[in-house]
Amino acid sequence: MKLLALSGSLRARSSNSAVLRSALDFFDGATTTADIGALPHFNPDLDGEDATPPAPVAVLRAAVGAADAVLVVSPEYAHGVPGVLKNALDWLVSSGECVHKPVAVITASPFPTGGDHANAQLRETLRMMTAEVITAACREIPAVGPLIDPATDRVKDEATLADLRTAMSHLTAAATTAATATTATPRPSRTA
Template identity: 70%
Template sequence: MKILALNGSLRARSSNAAILRSALAATDATSAVADIAALPHFHPDLDTEGATPPAPVAALRRAAAEADAVLVVSPEYAHGVPGVLKNALDWLVSSAEFLDKPAAVLTASPSPTGAEYAHEQLRETLRMMSARVIPDACRNFGSIAPKTDPATGTVTDPATLQELRTAMAALRS
């Protein structure tokens, strides 16, 4: 199985990046992390039928088409999905790469509500894109940042690691 991962945080040492690295390490699937920072702003005029998409968009769509499953990891900004992640999903909406593809959403945010709003928005967006969101593979870690190893940038908390193993096993099934 090949998993395409999308990270809504561009910070290399963010807790969501640690969750993403640890989730991918918790499975024997191969994985690719999409470079969503390289995407241009979504522009419908660049995405018309027969148009050649910008190179970073074509690369994202190709990676999505080659993946067997999708993992979306994200913080929450202003009660919503970070713009860079929403932009990536907007580029994928009009294509069929997510059609019936298993998908998982993992979220964490230091806001008082955790990442509750972004978590639900992402699940709904993926369902609208015809992905098959796997409820048992989705987790909102709330407002508690997981303990991480500064050298590896991975989660060290045993309970969180177990949650990630469980979620990734559900995504694979």
């Protein structure tokens, strides 16, 4: 089982990165975190039917395509999705790697809302991309700062850890079901 993680924060020691690492600790399989900071700005002129995608885009698409499931962990900026994460998703819209792929969305915020705006926007974008958003695996974590242990750069709060364990168990179950399905759904052809 392979899991690809996408982080909406480029900061090495962000609270969302700590949440992501803590969640990955509960996945029983291979995990990779994509480097979305190296992606160029999405430009449809670079992504036409006969175009060769920029190298970082090809790497991202291959990683998503090879994964059995995707975990998206993100902060919320100005009631929205961070630009770097939206840019990464834009590069995946027409290529088809997310089609029917089990995906979980976790947002964490220093505020009491838990990043509910970004969480809802990410789920909507992923559904439009025909990803299989696993609602039982999605989470909003409010007031995240005190929940993180700065020494380990992981979540220290036991209730939050238990919730992350449950979320990852739902994502793993969905990925296992998808991988063992008797009929594969063909991926759509790319459109410009």
